[in-house]
Amino acid sequence: MPTLGCPQSDGGRKPLIESNIICEYLDELYPDRRPLFPRDLYERARVKVWVDYVGTRIIPAFHRFLQHSDQKPYTLEEARAELLSHLKTWIQEADPKGPYFTGNDISMADISLAPWCIRLWLFDHFKAGLGIPAKGNGGADEEIWNRWRQWSQAIESRQSVIDTLSDREKYMPIYTRYAEDRAQSELAKATRAGRGVP
Numbered sequence: 001m002p003t004l005g006c007p008q009s010d011g012g013r014k015p016l017i018e019s020n021i022i023c024e025y026l027d028e029l030y031p032d033r034r035p036l037f038p039r040d041l042y043e044r045a046r047v048k049v050w051v052d053y054v055g056t057r058i059i060p061a062f063h064r065f066l067q068h069s070d071q072k073p074y075t076l077e078e079a080r081a082e083l084l085s086h087l088k089t090w091i092q093e094a095d096p097k098g099p100y101f102t103g104n105d106i107s108m109a110d111i112s113l114a115p116w117c118i119r120l121w122l123f124d125h126f127k128a129g130l131g132i133p134a135k136g137n138g139g140a141d142e143e144i145w146n147r148w149r150q151w152s153q154a155i156e157s158r159q160s161v162i163d164t165l166s167d168r169e170k171y172m173p174i175y176t177r178y179a180e181d182r183a184q185s186e187l188a189k190a191t192r193a194g195r196g197v198p
Contacts, residue, residue: 013172020051023108036108047102047109049097050093054112055197057086062116063191067181080123080131087132088141091148099154106158114155118165121173126179 001125004022016022027036037044066078089196094101101109104161123130138145155161178185186198 020055020112027108034105036106036111038102038107039172040075040083043102047107050090050101050109053090054109055084058090058113058116059135059187060191060196061086062119063178063187066122066175067183067188067191068127068177068183071181076127080127084131087148088144092144092180094147094151096147098150099153110151110155114161115125117152117155119171120152121168122171122175122179128173161188 001017002019002022004016006016006025008014016025023036037047059114061079061083064074065083068074068076068079094109095103097103100106120130132148133141133145134141135146135149136142139165174183181188181192187194190196190198
C-alpha cells in the first residue's frame, strides 16, 4: 500500500495512505503547480465522481475478470463485458477532444485509471484478450473506442508513466496468482467474496 510521510510542525512525520488521498494531499500542498483537480468547483466535483467510479466500478470489474475461474458463478464473457462496459462509461464522460479526461492537461481522473490501463495486457496474456475492438470494427461504439484509444495512447506514452513502470516480467508472479485465483491480498479476498475494493 502506498504511504507518504507527511511533515509535521514538530519536525516529525505522520503516515498518509491510499494513492488517491496522497495525490489530493500533494495537489493541495503545492498549489502553485498545475493542479490535478480543476479549480472550478463543479468540474472538481465531477472529476471526483469519475475518480470514485474507477475505484468502485472499474477496479472491481478488472479483478473479477482477472480472477475468473470455472468455479465462479459468472462466465468469463460476463466478466469481460462488465469491464468493457465500465471503460466505455468512463471514457464517454471525458472531454471529447482530449487527449486526457478533462482535455489537454492530465488530471486526477487520468491518474486514478492509468495504473489499470497500463496493465490491460494481462487479459491478453491470461484471459484470451480484453475484447476492445480493433480500429474500424467498433460498430455503433466506434467513436467511443476511438476516444478510448486516444486516451490510452496519451497515458501509455506519457514520460511520467513510462518512468514509473516496472518491466512486465516483474508483474508476472503477482498477477499469475490473481489469474489463478490464488492471490491472498485484501483486494483479491474482497473480489473472491463479491465485495468492492477494501
